[in-house]
Amino acid sequence: MSDYLAANGRTLIETTVRSEIAFNGKTRPLVWSGPKACAAIDAYLESRIVARHGITTSPAAYRGLDPCGPLFLTGEGEPFSFTRRTTPSGAVSYSCESLTEIVRHLHQQAGIEHGNASAARRTFAVKLHRDGRSLKLIQQLIGVSSLSAGKRLIDGDPVRLASVVSGVI
Structure with missing residues (x-):
């Protein structure tokens, strides 16, 4: 969540895709400046609050969502599961069939x-x-x-x- 929101609940503009969640294990820039995408994500986060998925005990921070939790959850409110793969050359990649x-x-x-x-x-x-x-x-x-x-x-x-x-x- 803290990859998208600041503690005060405002949308961050520039963050990074962290290596541990990148499909190829490499950090890269992540820019949240598209108004349509941000509006859709904000509507999704509001629905998560209503459904009480990934909320925290501190409603004033991160719009009441767990800052350490993932931005997107399954319909049941659980984190998506990723499969780690290693190619014959040794490269590591991650995939999530449901996503x-x-x-x-x-x-x-x-x-x-x-x-x-x-x-x-x-x-x-x-x-x-x-x-x-x-x-x-x-x-x-x-x-x-x-x-x-x-x-x-x-x-x-x-x-x-x-x-x-x-x-x-």
Whole structure:
């Protein structure tokens, strides 16, 4: 919770995805500046308070939510469970099938076929690239370990020639 809220209950703007919860075990920036996303999270937190999921005995701090608890809980008010995997090369990654299913369902609701977290990361990276952001910044924000991995994501940009020309002429 303290990755999203300050003790006074205000939304933090810049925090980090801590290495112990990152899918690839690497810390990266986390920015809470999107008004729609923050409004949705705030509505979700309000529903948690009503359902008494993850609350604390100090209602004045962190909007009454446990600052050491996770930001998102299951419908039953429990933390999501993650599976730790180690690849043959020794890289560690984490996954949560129930969260993957939630993301998949959200994509379906939005009318995005075959949507998943990887596609969302790619879209985010491409949008940043189109907006003129540096590859180094994109790498940091999406949490990939190398510039070449970030470049592979933006190289898949399906931009049409017409849109390139229309921006020039």
